Amino acid sequence: MRRSLGDIVIAEGNNELNVQLVPITAVGMITLYMTGLSTEEWTAGWYYADEDRFRYHLEDYQGAPNTRWRAPYDPCTPPPEYPIDLNNLIVKIETFSNVDVCPMTGYKGSCKWGTYGPFVVKDGGIYTLNPVTGGLTEGGI
Amino acid sequence: MGDIVLQEGLNTLNVQLVPIPPPTANLYGVVTDAQAGSPIVGVKVTIDGQVTYSDLQGAYYFEGLEPGAYTTTFEKEGYETLIR
Numbered sequence: 228m229r230r231s232l233g234d235i236v237i238a239e240g241n242n243e244l245n246v247q248l249v250p251i252t253a254v255g256m257i258t259l260y261m262t263g264l265s266t267e268e269w270t271a272g273w274y275y276a277d278e279d280r281f282r283y284h285l286e287d288y289q290g291a292p293n294t295r296w297r298a299p300y301d302p303c304t305p306p307p308e309y310p311i312d313l314n315n316l317i318v319k320i321e322t323f324s325n326v327d328v329c330p331m332t333g334y335k336g337s338c339k340w341g342t343y344g345p346f347v348v349k350d351g352g353i354y355t356l357n358p359v360t361g362g363l364t365e366g367g368i
Numbered sequence: 369m370g371d372i373v374l375q376e377g378l379n380t381l382n383v384q385l386v387p388i389p390p391p392t393a394n395l396y397g398v399v400t401d402a403q404a405g406s407p408i409v410g411v412k413v414t415i416d417g418q419v420t421y422s423d424l425q426g427a428y429y430f431e432g433l434e435p436g437a438y439t440t441t442f443e444k445e446g447y448e449t450l451i452r
Contacts, residue, residue: 234437235452239391247402248447314446
């Protein structure tokens with residue numbers, strides 16, 4: 228992709244030319260698994276910089292209508308109508324457990340693990356995120 | 369250096385001309401990200417066959433150019449190429 232703004236004329240002596248380059252935004256979809264935690268449910272929130280907000284993929288799932296929660300071994304995907312920025316993926320992880328204590332709250336139940344990224348990912352790629360280490364690896368679980 | 373006085377007959381006057389250096393121009397600037405506003409390092413800047421790369425501050429510099437019209441190209445992976 229090129230932008231042409233015409234020639235420049237350079238005069239004798241010093242000439243200053245400051246420019247701005249426009250980043251190429253690549254959008255797409257990925258499939259994200261979660262590992263490293265024992266939990267009953269989990270969900271991924273997807274960050275959209277142009278809106279400065281996180282979105283969740285809400286759908287009917289295992290009898291629960293319009294829910295963002297998934298079983299621990301099922302993946303999360305971005306909302307189909309909102310592709311993500313593949314060059315700057317930022318995602319937040321939330322879990323729910325009746326067994327494990329959330330290190331952030333000291334209680335069982337809902338646990339917000341914070342945000343991870345930015346990552347560079349491939350459109351259609353499958354990845355696994357470990358909220359404990361913050362590492363994102365290619366492939367599922 | 370004053371006038372010369374020619375005498376009758378043959379007169380020799382050898383002279384030296386001092387060359388005027390051709391005018392030169394320098395071009396410098398900073399390359400930044402249009403969205404983040406941060407400097408971009410490693411941008412390939414090309415002008416009249418000369419190539420340089422922006423440094424950690426996004427700065428680039430050419431010197432010894434002839435004044436005139438040029439096409440300058442700024443290239444970096446992940447960004448639109450800019451031609452000025």
